[in-house]
Amino acid sequence: MRAIITVIGQDHVGIIAEVATTLAQKHINIVDVSQTIMDQNFTMMLLGEWDEQVLSFTAVKQALETLGQQKQLTIRMQRESLFDAIQKV
Amino acid sequence: MESRSILETIQMIDEENLDIRTVTMGISLFDCIDSDGAKARRKIYDKITRSAQDLVKVAEQIQTEYGVPIINKRIAVTPIALIAAASGDADYVAYAQTMERAAEALGVDLIGGFSALVQKGYQSGDRKLIASIPQALAETSRVCSSVNIGSTKAGINLDAVGELGHIVKQTAAIDPVNCMSLVVFANAVEDNPFMAGAFHGVGEADRVINVGISGPGVVKRALEQVRGQSIDVVSEQIKKTAFKVTRMGQFVGTIAAQRLGVPFGIVDLSLAPTPNEGDSVAEILEEIGLDSVGAPGTTAALALLNDAVKKGGVMACEHVGGLSGAFIPVSEDAEMIRAVRAGRLGLEKLEAMTAVCSVGLDMIAIPGDTSAASISGMIADEAAIGMINNKTTAVRVIPAPGKTVGDEVEFGGLFGRAPVMPVNPSQPTALIARGGHIPAPIHSFKN
Structure with missing residues (x-):
């Protein structure tokens, strides 16, 4: 299973570490990553990969949403194919 | 990973109310x-x-x-x-x-x-x-x-x-x-996914999945970027946006059909508003250049919008169907409601608008004492527009008992609230009482 994880929120020290730690604990491999500051907002996108037999999509999504609430970040996770379908001919 | 595409898609869903209706x-x-x-x-x-x-x-x-x-x-x-x-x-x-x-x-x-x-x-x-x-x-x-x-x-x-x-x-x-x-x-269509008019047509397969999209907010936001530019640019911008919006419908429909083991029918390209702020077809028309929906020029702006949505949407999906245009349900569109309350949009203008878009006089509250003949007259007028123009038209009016112009009817949720609109007091009683059948127009004989 591959999914795009987007993290948006007020910039503060350690966001990347927090997100990466949560993913590592769940044995989710980060395949690609990009990060920038847009309109003073921390904006990061990650492509995560894991074995769906071991861990369900919903479980990962919930873990990330919980982290987002704790750290006041908006964290979304969506399957990758949506973006290609909408943006490419 | 294309960051810009990802962020744009997320923005369309989160801030511009893009959804699968x-x-x-x-x-x-x-x-x-x-x-x-x-x-x-x-x-x-x-x-x-x-x-x-x-x-x-x-x-x-x-x-x-x-x-x-x-x-x-x-x-x-x-x-x-x-x-x-x-x-x-x-x-x-x-x-x-x-x-x-x-x-x-x-x-x-x-x-x-x-x-x-x-x-x-x-x-x-x-x-x-x-x-x-x-x-x-x-x-x-x-x-x-x-x-x-x-x-x-x-x-x-x-x-x-x-x-x-x-x-x-x-x-x-x-x-x-x-x-x-x-x-x-x-001219009801047999694969319309939108209510109240959806039914499964007699020529359809045993089961089928059809999808209706929404997304007026996305079109409005896209048009904000081309203010003051020529109407050609407006048309292009709507087409490009409609393409993306419709792609999502195609995508979701394909997956839903696969998982349900049912054939995928069509995507209905209609821009369906909701009473939420920023999810209004009327706001798009105003962004094109009207100070209020209902102004002279409204019909032209709507015709352009409706056509450009179709052109953009058609390429985005395998099969297009349903009503596929812009919807103008008064109670479901916050800006329409405002225009009606301000006396800037009346039944006659709405009727003209239905000649160039889908679908008809939709979600309109009228005084409770409106006669049955008047309502039949409205139905006949809309049907005539549909019959002559080869398009779907419809009437969904609400004669609210005990209410009169200035009162409102509350529907709740997606259906919003409708200000009661004045109806022309002249009566078509004798016309409706004639009964019988208005023959099909000459251009229906194409064989």
Whole structure:
């Protein structure tokens, strides 16, 4: 299973570490990553990969949403194919 | 990983209210026909609940996995007038109750198909179904009803037009809110996923998934970027945006159909507004350059919008169908409501607008003392526009008992609230009383 994880929120020290730690604990491999500051907002996108037999999509999504609430970040996770379908001919 | 595309998609969903308005499963009920009404209804309940048992679950899965909101899950069935005709039942209210029970068991939001097709004439089931509409809608909350009274090919059934004026009044007399579940069509389409007009056409497959998108907010935001530029640029911008919006419909429909093991039918390209701020078709028209919807120029702006949406959307999906245009339901569009309240948008302008978009006089509250003949007159006018222009038109008006111009009717949720609009006091009584059939127009003879 591959999914795009987007993290948006007020910039503060350690966001990347927090997100990466949560993913590592769940044995989710980060395949690609990009990060920038847009309109003073921390904006990061990650492509995560894991074995769906071991861990369900919903479980990962919930873990990330919980982290987002704790750290006041908006964290979304969506399957990758949506973006290609909408943006490419 | 293309960051810009990802962020743009997320922005469309989060800030501009892009969503899938409905995933609608069409289900044929022809194999449920029985001369024993009770038996037929049992078969109908079983077929609907069996066919759509995973509809809600699959829609929710898609919403979780892809982050795309799916607002409604709906079912459309074969017009009940055709299915119930073989039974000896005196009225068809029990069929509506069966539909309601099935919808409730499945957890779907709405179920359409308490319908009759009488554009050329009545078969035995049609009269009973039409007479059952007020009671059927009073005793159910999820059932939607529609009657097709005219078409380009068949002309207009003026007897039915006259009868439906009374049916609308009777429906409103029980509770005006029930009128939002009743739509009178000309050139009704058989694969429409939107309510109240959805039914599963007689030429359709046994089961099918159709998808209706939303997304006026996305188009409005895109047009903000081209302020002051030529109308050609506006058209291009709408096309590009409609492409992306429709792609999402195609994508979601394909996955839903796959997971449900049902063929994917069509994407309906319509821009469907909601009463939420920033989700309004009227705001798009104003962004094109009107200080209020209803101003001279409104029809031209709407014609451009409707056409550009189709051009952008057609390339984005395999099969396009349904109504596919811009919707102008007054109560469901915050900016339309404002324009009506301010006296800037009236019934006559709305009628003109329906000549260039889908669908018709939609979700409009009128005074409770409006005569049945006046309502029939509105239905006849809309049907004439549809018949002559080869397009779908419809009337969904709400004559609110005891209310008059300036009052409002509250529908709740997606259906919003409607200010009562003035109706021309002159009467078409003698025209409607003539009855009979308006012949099909000359351009229908294409063979």
